[in-house]
Amino acid sequence: MRKLILAAGLVATLSACGSSGLFNRDRPDEFAVSRQAPLVIPPDYALVPPAPGTPSAAAVDSGRAAMEAMFGGPAPRSATEAAALEKAGRANATAGIRSSVGDPATEVVDKGATTRDIIAAPEGDGQDARATTQP
Template sequence: MTGKTNMVMRISTTQRSGTTGRRRGRMVATCAMAIGAALGLSACGSSLSESLGYGKESPDEFAIVTKAPLVIPPDYSLRPPRPGAPSPRETSPHAVAQQALLGSSIGAGNADSRTAGEQTLLANAGAIGADSSIRELIDDETRALKHKDEKFLDDVLFWQKPQEPNRVVNAGAEAQRIRENQAQGRPVTEGETPDRDDSEGGGLIDYLFN
């Protein structure tokens, strides 16, 4: 019995040592893989944070802004500058956008340079006979709709008609009119009664004593 017990204990000890060895081997392999990955990232010429996308990189201004290509002048004499005139090599933003969207060369937007497919597409879309003043027409219609909406809103909120301002009779001008009518033998009711314009008055004193 004692021999069998010793043999079982030896087998258990051997199994435990084998399991511990396998665990240590896995840990060593994991550490080695992590160290190798870190060394691989650092060997690319950038830090680990930049490789993971945490670093900030400013855009290259020369890769964004496009300049017209340089040309060789016909001679070495300096040309007189023209103040305010655009550069002959600079193209308009409209032409650049047309080239980027349509893929055609700048300045080749006439009907002769269009392909059969482009002409068919423009004809089906109704763009060949398009009105050149369509923007002004849309602006006028938008302003008319906006004015109509404002009038409808005013009618809903302020449904009562605005009262006319009280008329203040100009006493001096009215007396002068009556005297002229009496002197000419006309009725005193003939003629228009003059109103007082407070904007031309002398203030509170003239209002009290007139």
């Protein structure tokens, strides 16, 4: 009896692999598939050549155009940011201060040895960090 059930299961399983029989179904023919033609962009008849004497498209500053495309141009400051800048003395700042900060003739205030040691300290996670102060 077991052999008969096993044989019937085997026959049913193998009949699914054939193209005719109980489990027949329509399949697409993979060899009948054809490629579609590539898309072609039609010419734009609305474009006209530039008039003589007009600036060329190459005269546009590509760096500025890219920055404006990425960041959207200068954003207006919020009321909080504007108030903070006013309290910090934005009106008193020299216009070209960022260019002259690294100048050797710029006068700086000596903050002392402790600040110099902190700035010169090697990078690390702080596990072995020690601080000493000298009187």
